Amino acid sequence: GQNIDQPTEMTATEGAIVQINCTYQTSGFNGLFWYQQHAGEAPTFLSYNVLDGLEEKGRFSSFLSRSKGYSYLLLKELQMKDSASYLCAVLSGNTGKLIFGQGTTLQVKP
Amino acid sequence: DAGVTQSPTHLIKTRGQQVTLRCSPKSGHDTVSWYQQALGQGPQFIFQYYEEEERQRGNFPDRFSGHQFPNYSSELNVNALLLGDSALYLCASSLMASGEVTGELFFGEGSRLTVL
Numbered sequence: 001g002q003n004i005d006q007p008t009e010m011t012a013t014e015g016a017i018v019q020i021n022c023t024y025q026t027s028g029f030n031g032l033f034w035y036q037q038h039a040g041e042a043p044t045f046l047s048y049n050v051l052d053g054l055e056e057k058g059r060f061s062s063f064l065s066r067s068k069g070y071s072y073l074l075l076k077e078l079q080m081k082d083s084a085s086y087l088c089a090v091l092s093g094n095t096g097k098l099i100f101g102q103g104t105t106l107q108v109k110p
Numbered sequence: 111d112a113g114v115t116q117s118p119t120h121l122i123k124t125r126g127q128q129v130t131l132r133c134s135p136k137s138g139h140d141t142v143s144w145y146q147q148a149l150g151q152g153p154q155f156i157f158q159y160y161e162e163e164e165r166q167r168g169n170f171p172d173r174f175s176g177h178q179f180p181n182y183s184s185e186l187n188v189n190a191l192l193l194g195d196s197a198l199y200l201c202a203s204s205l206m207a208s209g210e211v212t213g214e215l216f217f218g219e220g221s222r223l224t225v226l
Contacts, residue, residue, distance in 0.1 A: 004152075033215075042200060042217040043153070087152050096143060096204045096215060097166055100152030 002026050004101035006088050011107045012078055020073045020104045022088035030091040033098065034062050034073045037085045046073065046086075075106075083108045114203050114218035122224045123191050131186040131221045135203030139216070141165075142184040144176060145200040147220070153200055159184050160206050188223075196225045 004024045012018040024032070031050035035043035049055055049064035049071060061074040075082055085103040092099050115134045123129050135142050141160045145153035155168035159178035178184045182203075188195055201218040 035217075040222075042219045044217070045214055048214070089152070095166060096141060096158060096202075096206070097155050097168075098143075098145075098153070098202075098215065099155065100145075102150070102152045 002090075002092070002099050004088055004090060004099060006086075006101040006104045008102065009105045009107070011109060012075075014078055014080060014108055014110050016078050017074065017076050018078060018106065020075075020086050020088075020106065022071045022073070022101055024069050024071070024088070024090050024099075024101075026090045026092055026099055028092045029066065030093060032062075032064055032071050033087075033089040033091065034060075034071075035087040035089060037087055037103070039085075043087055078108050080108050080110070082106065114201055114216050116199075116201050116218035116221050118221055119219065120222045120224075122226060124226050125191055125193060127191050127225075128187065128189045129191060129223060131188075131199050131201075131223070132183065133186070133201030133203075133218060134183045135201075136216045139203040139205050140182050141204045141206045142178060142182065143202045143204070143215070144184070144186045145202065146170070147198040147200055149197070156186070191225045193225050196223060198222050 006022045034046040037043040047062035054063045059076045087103045088101040089098040143158040144156040147153040157167040162178045173189045175187045198220045200220045202215045204215045
């Protein structure tokens, strides 16, 4: 079956660091995406991991361990505008079909 | 460079009606995928169109159908609407080469459908 798990909600403080975890069990794997989605808006691309290891992009980093079926998104120097839903998605096969987790709603407090 | 555009942005229908949603992919992209996102959930894959054919389909009933036109734009049709069809419908475009998606998937802003 296809299963992607991530926490439903997280709360963090402005300026802090937060790590959002994602575990997956899918029949095919061609990479893992993280998307940010503000309420009422479309998902916007944050990162893509296909090989094990850490990918860093500014305040955002993403890690992948294919053997463990595990990824995390690390957000540093949190800002109020980072309050959003963060979606973990696995690329199943090579034809662009994304399997999404339910999303993690992050609330950043002053 | 226009990104993915969807229309309408919002619409309200009643049970039993039919709806058509439209998507124009990002310039240079030839593949369109449709997703349904219920409130508080992640998007669920409906189907994908490439070369004017449905290439993949998720676990959705036949009430959900689609079409892709020669200019790569696409339509999603839903017949006999149910209350549970209320959701944000997202279109994602990408570029296919040798049967594989290359590069990033870009999402449109979505069409929010409310069924009363």
